[in-house]
Amino acid sequence: MTTIRIGTRGSALALWQAEWVKSRLEALHPGLTIELVTIKTKGDKILDVPLAKVGGKGLFVKELEEAILDGRTQLAVHSMKDVPADFPEGLGLGAILEREDPRDALLSVNYSSLAELPPGARVGSSSLRRQSQLLHWRADLQVVPLRGNVNTRIARLQNGDFEAILLAAAGVNRLGLNQWVRAQLDPGLMLPAVGQGAIGIEYNLADEETKRLIAPLNHDPTWKCVLAERAFLTRLEGGCQVPIAGHARLNGETLEMTGLVAGVDGATMVRKERSGPAGDPVALGRALAQDILDDGGEEILWQVMSCTDKEDGDS
Secondary structure: OOEEEEEEOOOHHHHHHHHHHHHHHHHHOOOOEEEEEEOOOHHHHOOOOOHHHHOOOOOOOHHHHHHHHOOOOOEEEEEHHHOOOOOOOOEEEEEEOOOOOOOEEEEOOOOOOOOOOOOOOEEEOOOHHHHHHHHHHOOOOEEEOOOOOHHHHHHHHHOOOOOEEEEEHHHHHHOOOHHHEEEEEOOOOOOOOOOOOOEEEEEEOOOHHHHHHHHHHOOHHHHHHHHHHHHHHHHHOOOOOOOEEEEEEEEOOEEEEEEEEEOOOOOOEEEEEEEEEOOOHHHHHHHHHHHHHHHHHHHHHHHHHHHHHHHHHHO
């Protein structure tokens, strides 16, 4: 194979990630021609509705996966936090690159921390995971839906629509927009999304040549951590519309993981930690999920999903 076509979304961040993968592959395989194919996903088209009300999984990946299946592209580059727990038949992950900062970032014009925000301050976020944790600590704040690419969200912050916004630190770092970051939020305060900060490469499992080309990009510690987090998500059957967070860290030969499930308003939350051998990350993720389900998480999930289903039916 002399040419590889990479499917990517068209946002500045998605293109940065695809270009990064392209440059890494070109360095590894001189003579390889790589083309980027920009594809618009459902999540890119529907920008005036909160993610929780759009419903469904794979809002930012489905069309990219269809392009692999019909042969328009050989692979797709994703933010791992956007990738559903299950893949379409015949597709899978070929590599996960070394993780960037997995934390969330607080961006503001006038305030340097969550504690400094005045009562009733408007905080922009499209994530129920962020909303639930934010309201758990600061029930006095207003969480206002905020969609669009990173630059669009920052522009609204500059225009005074919000006192602060919350974004993934990795995306802000990659785009060089750190001047608006006032604080990186410790996972003890704001537990990241499953896969946050990691870039994944999806491909056709039957395509051995593509598998060979992308395999050297895989970062094994990140792979183990993200696999544990995704197993956690799978066991909880979670998606974008459910407040679930999970973050794993590798400590020698041991994986340490924290996970949580919360109500949308943050009033109820189950947060647990568990560790296990790094050689079996899937078992760790599943076990932590079961711990949370057994300690009240199942009831929280049932309530959240019932509420979401009603909202979707009314829209």
